[in-house]
Amino acid sequence: MLVHEDKQAEQHLRQQLESAGVAIDEIRADEPLLENTFVARLRALGQEVKEIPFPARKNHEALRGQIAIGAAHLTKDFGTFRAVHDVSLEVRYGEVYGLLGANGAGKTTTIKMLCGLLDPTQGEVQLAGVRGAIRTSAVRQCIGYMSQKFSLYDDLPIDENLEFFAGVYGVPPEERDAKIRWVLTFAGLEGKEHQLVGSLPGGWKQRVAFGAAIIHEPTVLFLDEPTSGVDPVARRTFWKLINRLADRGTAILVTTHYLEEAEQCNRLGFMVAGELVAEGSPSGIKSRQPGHLIELQVSAPQLATDRLKTVMDRWRVSLFGERVHVITAEPVDQAIRRIADDLAGAGVRVLSAREARFSLEDVFISVVEQARQAGKVARED
């Protein structure tokens, strides 16, 4: 929430939530991120994406809890390059599973194997109740897939694209109009249905592609970076919809670069260099991270980061905007003192230092950095 006066707002919140019978773990005031401000501003300007309920005809509730996607020891080699190594995971109906990883970590290859686009070199996939032979028409009728690159036809107008996908997915003609109208509303493109897809900005294309992927109400949905290139407001609408689909029993596997989005997943898997190195709920993953996180505000953040990386393990230090995050195994006070001394030596003043809670981003960076240190990742810096 974005408020003017935090103490007053906190009190107000407590009253409201208590009267609604919601238990409060903690309320914490923090400085607004650029994104919070941006979204609030857009909303104030009436830029919020319109919402109408998805005209669902099917209910996948009966499936809830069963395994929708199962991977056992998936490995994929491209020539001598091992893109994915021994990945096992399970996603149940009604669950949102987030696959995270740096570029080139093997997320897209994994997702392609899971939805049957690519045969694994080793291992077995279970999809929509079928094990092994997942390339049947019946299985494909159950899945939706939105690829990293939009798979729409650029030279066709929006409505013709949707008409085509409704056609090949066998959406009954009497439902098509309602579905197509819904996609147009969701994408904020009502009245522009005759515009060529190729002429749309990327973010809009992405919305249409998302709509096209769910037009036949799949029970298993694969989303490969659905929100890259989508503005923050629309991204929230995407996630609202993803959560709602999961509520109705859809199993969703999503990859993303945005870690604040990952917080919304029921479960997460971190991929590094083709391997699944950590898995669990967002809070589980964060609580399993050993050590303490110290958040520093310093006079020269970049200089401080560079300096600290020379005196401790590289993975322990990362720069978050203007703040420096340090993960330490020492007691907090002792660590802060040591860091302040170090930085003073480099002519950097510490303005404030406090223990903060791990965000997914801290965990993610430390996992990737540790893998890099172990020589597993060399692809980017």
Next chain:
Amino acid sequence: MRIDSLKRVVAQTRKELTELLRDRLAIALALLLPLIQLALLGSSFALIVRDLPIIVQDYDDSTASRELIDQFRASLTFRIVPWPTDSKPDIAFANGQARGALVIPRDFGRHIARGMNADVQIIVDGSDANTAKLVSGYAGGVVRSFNQAHGGGPMPTGVQTAIRFWYNPSLSSQKFYAPGIFVMALSMFPPLLATLAMAREGELKTILQVYVSNISAHEFVLGKVLAFVAVGLAEASVLLVFLFSFFGIRLAGDPTPFVLSTLLYTFCVASFGVMVGAAIPNQGAAMQAVMFGGFLLVFMLSGLMFPLSNVPVGLRWISILVWARYYIEIVRDAFLQGGGWPAVWWKVLAIGVIGTGFYAVAWRRMRRMQLEM
């Protein structure tokens, strides 16, 4: 289940045609270009040569020599280009003023008058073998008739040949070439558009969305093929209307072999295009491959432009597989000979077999509906 399958095929065909109809350039390519080709043919192509420029160097300047020159002048084939005797004829060839030369030596008139053998020299520009042959043939003819008039030279006696050309009695070049252009157009444009459409799916990765949908390989390939069968049939109709109305071409007999083979042929070429596009997911490269198959093979090895008997034996066997070879024969039969089913049944069958082969390869390539790697 069957109905669902049909619906998916229709969805694919419909999408393909919608994409095509929005592409004005493609439409122009498919419909307008062949018409322009036909129009060009109608006005310029000719089997009968007229007005071939020929230079004359008359060193004799006698009554007889002038008479011979007049004979050349009188024939519609030649046009006399004046040329000074002190200038070499090859200059005229080199700068394109003439294709041949008639050189009459000094004693020509005297020899004729004495009833002796009189020589003339005919020089032909051999850089274009076809024209050279025509020039030498016609020039020989003119000289022979001059001989007859003067009672000299060897006279053919006994056997008199009277040549009649069947099926195309006036040797109308339009009647000969029009079916060729018709076949050429059908062999090029539908497969070209089909291959571009198919390769584009692979190149722009829209194929992924198709792979994950529950459309089967057969439905997908068939949907695409049918769209370009429709394109081929539209093109055939436009061309036929043009041929019938402006070229005066008529069907010579039973039209059913022609109709059926046209259906099969559009299927064959559309499948060829889809097959190439499926194998080569790159529009530029796929287009090259279709140009090779659709243009080069059809142009060179179908008997369309050159008789197959002129093709070196080592290459001739390839023509057995060249789909246009059978169709061109069916079309010529339909427009000129009128032999009907007894003459062409196996050629119709051959087109069907080759088309099914292309379709099968395209399907095989797509059957897993999955990425290769």
